[in-house]
Amino acid sequence: MVAIAIRAAEPKYVLVMGVCGVGKSTIAQEIADRVGGTFVEADDHHSAGNKQTMIGGTPLTDEQRWPWLEAVANAASDEFSQNGEPVFIACSALKRRYRAFLREKLGSLSIVYLSGAPELIRRRLEDRQSHFMPPRLLDSQLSDLEEPGPDEEGITVDIDCDPEHLVREICERLGLGGSHSR
Template sequence: MSATCLVVMGVTGSGKSTVAKLLADRLDWPFTEGDELHPAGNIAKMSKGVPLTDADREPWLRTIRDRIAAAAARGDSSVVTCSALRRAYRDVLREADARVRFVHLDGSRRLIGDRLSGRSGHFMPPRLLDSQFAALEPLGPDEDGLVVNIADTPERIVEAVLAFLKR
């Protein structure tokens, strides 16, 4: 297993896409936006303000896992966004034949709520934030990952992640 996949995770509005794109650019690794892989039914549900169930998430997580595996099979390391809120979800992603490492973008409910109030054009409404925080299981000490406070700028977060990857 020579390829690495960096999964940028966290609740909606934590900055996953922004940070992941910057990381992919700096590392020159392909980038996958996990939200674009949601089945239409999931997007419709979330657009109506209905939280997803584990059963809803399962095919989406398998699709992301398969993308990670496909990149690794080509010998490519990659960067992927995925909320990966529960350990069980991260376990699915770790099934890929790659070194799957996590960057948890962590922030207060207030800060993320403020960010969401200024965001437009995304199917995930701000009212689902509470359900995401309720589902969130922080990385365990045995999980290959880093927790980063999102109060920093995206550029500083990227620098912290790059330093983590060198360790």
């Protein structure tokens, strides 16, 4: 008998998560472009009040995050319904319960956890321009971070390399081919 390798179906939803400054948006957008998927930027779904809270240097509470996560899930679901392509979501989703909420709303959810040394992330934040998230909130994000567990259908990727390398590694590890490969 000949064994035949069957490639798993590409995921409908991929959450690219981590603390501020790890490159979630850049990586999620690049993967979506590469494989012919769509991109959802969670930051676009924060209320004006949430953004003002963060600009002021105050971390969001869970109560402030739930409506935001609902809006992110709705946007991702709408994108998939309209386009039928995999949806790549750039969202911090720091706590396990936030990821469980997204999974409950979306169904299957593959996770890409972008991890890096706090010093590297802090440097990136200090170099970043025109973003509402100030570098001083990094410590609160690191404190809130619950790294994905082995039961969460995910991979962890170290950000200490160029984005092109990260995108290739993520696509390979998730089995993402797509029609627009570079």
